[in-house]
Amino acid sequence: MAEKKMKLDKFDIEILKVLQRDATVSMAELSQHVGLSHTPCWRRVKRMETDGVITNRVTLLDAKKLNLGVSVFIYVTLKNHDGNSLTSFENAVQDIDEIVECHTTSGDKDYLLKVIVRSIEEYEHLLKSTLTNLPLVDHLSSTFALKQVKNTTELPLNNGAVN
Template sequence: MKLDKFDREILRVLQKDATISMADLSQKVGLSHTPCWRRVKKMEAEGLILAKVTILNSKKLNLGVSVFIYVTLKNHDGDSLTDFEKAVQDIDEIVECHTTSGEKDYLLKVIVESIEEYETLLKNKLTHLPLVDHLSSTFALKQVKNTTELPIKNA
């Protein structure tokens, strides 16, 4: 789907506030209500807009420990990768899983309440993931930037 300046602006506004009314959205982007609504619906149908979500404050929910874990697998065949990727889906504390280039195979982001909770997760679940050869954990000390917004460029 080719995006014009209105589409891009709609996406920028919705990233900041998915609860904005269609009337307010159309006013902010300079379109009338119906064309704006049609554009949003088209972007949803095309898969550009995946979901409208509520972003939670992890610290207020007592989930203030973020851990980044590099994972190296024993094998790199298709079944091994598939088995690992399926298994991480079942661990709620893993909030992100990325395949990576270089010496490590995956980068996981884990969010937990405490270091003790992470230790339990590590011993009981992470070390038992399929074909894990090595895990290397790094604890985030402070979050300097946090955004869910993608950098949508002008056309």
């Protein structure tokens, strides 16, 4: 069953653009920026929160300043592909803090993980002690990011993806 898509107008999209850049903006500033009075703007934000368009408001951290400068992308292939195996693997990765993203993928690899650690040595320890012991792992292929060329938390709301 397809998930119901919410209809968004130009005000909703502008609200989302502003909140993606700064979730701490006051409602007064937000309403002024998008050209609505306070109450209608607040109602739109609350509706988008209730409908799940706005899922969370977070504080973004600088990994390098926190001594977490090594990003590793790992392709994972599992031994089995039945529902229980996939669920078992997906549940196991939830408990590993260094895994900051986990995506199912198409093609000959089953998952793509993004891991953030302090050092290559820390990654090697994580690999040997934890990642190779994840349920039903057949093969892991790691790639280290050399430099981050682009980093955005903003979804591309200008390209017609909404509505």
